[in-house]
Amino acid sequence: MESPDGNSLVLASGVAGARKKRWKVGCLNKTMAREMEAAIKTRILLGQEKSMYAKPVLFKEWASIYLDLEEVKSLRSIEGRTHSVQAHLIPFFGRKLLSEIKPQDVESFRSQRRKNNGKPASIQTINHDHVALKHCLNVAIRRGILQSNPASKVPMPNPHNERDRVLTETEWVNLYQVAKSHLKPVLVIAYQLGQRFSEIVSLTWDRVDLRRGFITLRRGDTKTRVARQIPMTPDVQRALQRLAKARSLASRYVFTYKGRPLKRVSRSFTTALKSAGITDFRFHDLRHCASTNMRRAGVDTATAMKIVGHKSEKMWKRYNAIEERDLTQAAQKVHKYLEENTPGTLEECAANSSR
CATH class of the missing domain: 1.10.150.130 (Tyrosine recombinase, N-terminal domain)
Incomplete structure (x- = not known):
């Protein structure tokens, strides 16, 4: 704004009698022009625009x-x-x-x-x-x-809000069966691939390659600002093929509801959980399910992290739920390995030593 004497400048939004001061920045790019505008406002605040009123x-x-x-x-x-x-x-x-x-x-x-x-x-x-x-x-x-x-x-305390809730196979089947038709494909992609909700609802058809079986997310599509390619599971591919056949050319979004881009599923998701008898479970927990299932399936950590979109192993480990059955299976795997690679069994060794 220009002050009454016309020789000094001060930010005076809403001040009676104040007049706008215009600058020619010599740039046709709107983004660049806005950055330059912010720089000018900063200089005024700092008193670098020869303003008598700078403070x-x-x-x-x-x-x-x-x-x-x-x-x-x-x-x-x-x-x-x-x-x-x-x-x-x-x-x-x-x-x-x-x-x-x-x-x-x-x-x-x-x-x-x-x-x-x-x-x-x-x-x-x-x-x-x-x-x-x-x-x-x-x-x-x-x-x-x-x-x-x-x-x-000032340190920020750890909220200790880590969760390790994953669905059992039976819970997942029950949840999927009772879900509304527009919610089913959303659940499948979250449960099997671990995509974030924001990545799912913002997904557009130009990011989907049904022939190759890949979803391609660019830097601007992800929370971490890291582009990644996500391989479709057969279930996800079939779900997207069904959506592609029924899609409206008026919308570029993959997931829609009543012709409009899907924004939230809180109500339908809560209803599905209640109908399936599932408690203490959030939509974001589906990422935990995907991460845990990939580990159980034997997918190596580096590949799984790229699919789910984790940048650090610390975060990957946080999303992995280790249950009692995982520990039991680990013990069984160790036993099988030793049994196949050790001459004789412990029972045979004990019998031989007692002779």
Whole structure:
């Protein structure tokens, strides 16, 4: 905005009498132009645009610019990130100067964080807000607005929310049988290939090669920003072939409901679980099922990680459920190996030694 004397600039959104100041950035690319706009706003906040009214940067001022950055808007978690910043971080830190935020302020935020019903938020929920704050301040550091990140100096406790719930073979059959028709193919691809729900509902037909039997996800399709090829199991291939025969050319999405792209299955999934008599199970647990079944089937770790989309062995191990039957089978495999490779049995050795 331009100040009354016409010689100085200040961000003055909503101020009566303020006039817009326009810059010619000499760029026709919209993304580049928005980045340059953000850079100009940053310079104004820093007082580098010869503004008499430049002042230290408030968190709420920087947060507004942060959410408008292309690098932030392109995040897969942008919806949750925006909610964290606008609904929780700005109300708490908004009137503080960026340079005045201390680690103890971050700790205070964590301790006072509440859900909408007034009850304390879960550790995982608070950690999500904490991650958003850390990234927000890290971007400010990269742009020269801040010297250090106080949010990085406060540890985030482990929520200990690891789950090892996997379906038994009988539970899976029961769940599939009672599921609604639009839910069945979603369940199959999640249970057998371990794709994330977001990867499933955003899948488009140009990513599906039914002839070769592969699903190809590009960097922008995955949570980890790593492209990967997923081989279809025969069940998945048949399910997708049926969908392809009935597809509407008006939609490019593979999974639809009443002609529209499928967005959520919470209601139909909950209904199916109840009908199948399955408790303590979430849709995301299907990834645990896929990982566990691949290990039991003998798929090597590196290949299984690429199919499911795990970047680290630590995460892969977390998604593997080791049950009593796995331990029993391991013991049986060891016994079989020793029996085939050891001359004589222990009983024979004991009998010979007693003679």
